[in-house]
Amino acid sequence: xxxxxxxxxxxxxxxxxxxxxxxxxxxxxxxxxxxxxxxxxxxxxxxxxxxxxxxxxxxxxxxxxxxxxxxxxxxxxxxxxxxxxxxxxxxxxxxxxxxxxxxxxxxxxxxxxxxxxxxxxxxxxxxxxxxxxxxxxxxxxxxxxxxxxxxxxxxxxxxxxxxxxxxxxxxxxxxxxxxxxxxxxxxxxxxxxxxxxxxxxxxxxxxxxxxxxxxxxxxxxxxxxxxxxxxxxxxxxxxxxxxxxxxxxxxxxxxxxxxxxxxxxxxxxxxxxxxxxxxxxx
Amino acid sequence: xxxxxxxxxxxxxxxxxxxxxxxxxxxxxxxxxxxxxxxxxxxxxxxxxxxxxxxxxxxxxxxxxxxxxxxxxxxxxxxxxxxxxxxxxxxxxxxxx
Numbered sequence: 001x002x003x004x005x006x007x008x009x010x011x012x013x014x015x016x017x018x019x020x021x022x023x024x025x026x027x028x029x030x031x032x033x034x035x036x037x038x039x040x041x042x043x044x045x046x047x048x049x050x051x052x053x054x055x056x057x058x059x060x061x062x063x064x065x066x067x068x069x070x071x072x073x074x075x076x077x078x079x080x081x082x083x084x085x086x087x088x089x090x091x092x093x094x095x096x097x098x099x100x101x102x103x104x105x106x107x108x109x110x111x112x113x114x115x116x117x118x119x120x121x122x123x124x125x126x127x128x129x130x131x132x133x134x135x136x137x138x139x140x141x142x143x144x145x146x147x148x149x150x151x152x153x154x155x156x157x158x159x160x161x162x163x164x165x166x167x168x169x170x171x172x173x174x175x176x177x178x179x180x181x182x183x184x185x186x187x188x189x190x191x192x193x194x195x196x197x198x199x200x201x202x203x204x205x206x207x208x209x210x211x212x213x214x215x216x217x218x219x220x221x222x223x224x225x226x227x228x229x230x231x232x233x234x235x236x237x238x239x240x241x242x243x244x245x246x247x248x249x250x251x252x253x254x255x256x257x258x259x260x261x262x263x264x265x266x267x268x269x270x271x272x273x274x275x276x277x278x279x280x281x282x
Numbered sequence: 283x284x285x286x287x288x289x290x291x292x293x294x295x296x297x298x299x300x301x302x303x304x305x306x307x308x309x310x311x312x313x314x315x316x317x318x319x320x321x322x323x324x325x326x327x328x329x330x331x332x333x334x335x336x337x338x339x340x341x342x343x344x345x346x347x348x349x350x351x352x353x354x355x356x357x358x359x360x361x362x363x364x365x366x367x368x369x370x371x372x373x374x375x376x377x378x379x
Contacts, residue, residue: 033334087332114319114334120357165330167346177322177331177343180301199329204321204355 003211006248007110008081010121017041017081023074023130026113027051027084027094029237037123039083039116043072043130047090047237051097059259065101066137073130076103083109083116086237087199087206093240095248096257100145102138108244111207118205144247146230146256148264151190152271156282158228160193161218163242164262168234169195171275174266175234183234184266188275190232192282196221198238201245214245225252232258232265291340293372302367305342306375307335308354314339315379318356325349352377 008016017024017039024042026034034044045051050068052059060068074080080098084091091112098106109116117123146154154160167173171187189195200217201209208214223229229246231239236259243257258265265271274280291305308318320341321332325348335341343350345367352363352375359379367373 085334117317118319118355118357165324166326166328167324167330172346173330175344177345178333179331180296180344197328204353204360 002251003208003249006107006244007208008107009110010116010119013039013081013083013109014121021075021078023078023080025072025074025080025082025091025094027082027090028113029086029090033085033113035125037125038128040122040124040126041128042083043074043128045072045094047093051094057264059097062101062137062139065097066135069135069137070133073133074135075133076136077105079105079107081107081109083112085113087114087202087241088112089198089237089241092244093237093259096144096240096243100140102141111205114206144243144256146232146258148258148260148268150256151230151232151258151260151265154228154230155190155272156192158230159224160190161223161229161231161239161242162189162193162195163198163231163233163239164189164195165197165199166195166277168262169193169197170277183263186266186273188266188273189262189280190265191272191274191280193232193274194221194223194279195277196223196242198233198241201242208245208249211249214250218246218250227254229255230258231255232261234262235259236261291342298372299370302345302347302369303342303372304345304350304352304365304367304375305340305372306377307339308341308356308377308379309339310356310359310379312378315356318354318379320377321353321355323351323353327351354379 026042027045029047031046082091169189231242233239246252247255308315316337318335322330322343350365354361354377
């Protein structure tokens with residue numbers, strides 16, 4: 001993958017959004033945004049009700065994913081263009097998911113919903129329905145998903161990248177500042193993890209920075225490209241954004257997203273935690 | 283300007299002792315702007331959070347003690363405002379684009 005194969009801009013969507021075999025998908029944490037107006041023809045995915053298991057803490061399994069996409073009218077051969085609010089956090093998360101379940105042609109709209117709105121482009125409130133399909137997903141590709149034991153084993157061995165804000169990394173905040181400060185039992189970060197906030201990879205309008213700027217960013221932060229890389233945040237959506245940067249734009253194939261992230265790690269009994277602005281010792 | 287909470291979003295149901303709340307409205311010529319983007323930058327200028335304003339132009343952040351910058355964006359406009367927050371208090375800010 002490279003930037004041209006994984007990103008499209010708003011002009012491309014305006015031109016090709018209605019093409020046969022192109023499906024626009026808005027992914028939000030708060031789907032009232034979609035209901036208030038979306039890009040014409042886009043279907044919606046609700047990060048919580050559609051993509052998370054309703055009972056256990058996990059995301060939907062293969063069968064649930066197949067049922068979801070079939071119901072939304074998405075086919076295996078479709079080119080899926082994902083976009084959303086929060087600077088594409090949840091769209092990147094959904095993209096990671098589409099890749100995990102083997103979807104071939106997935107793209108992100110660079111800048112997501114925000115750039116579309118800041119450019120004063122048109123939004124539609126028309127109800128979108130697509131005929132149901134019979135979507136077939138692959139077994140999950142666990143080469144891009146990390147679990148907690150692997151993360152604990154990675155301390156001092158692999159490259160851990162904490163993509164939350166500096167105050168969350170240091171333990172001064174427990175959640176992004178647009179949310180009440182609760183969730184994990186402890187504040188701080190996984191020892192040895194370097195801090196590269198996801199936002200450093202994006203411009204103010206939500207678009208991704210250039211390949212060279214991105215390489216310089218992680219290089220300057222001391223990321224060791226030769227080791228396996230695990231990105232994490234609080235619940236795995238901001239780190240999906242960074243996974244997208246490292247794995248899809250910069251074409252590093254040894255990158256995983258730890259979606260359990262700090263809400264899991266920061267509540268585990270007995271694991272090491274570092275507080276403050278330094279990575280800390282293994 | 284920073285001031286009393288009169289007219290602000292209700293803080294009922296929040297545990298104010300734990301939160302350092304920064305909230306207010308984005309305005310253009312005194313008129314609330316819905317769906318503007320407000321981002322909260324920390325003391326070093328780093329992004330901390332961002333949200334779109336409500337239909338009535340309101341936003342709310344749960345920050346921490348310290349100095350912050352509110353960067354508001356709407357089509358064709360951008361404005362920065364400095365704010366100081368402290369746990370146990372609610373700071374009300376109207377940002378004029």
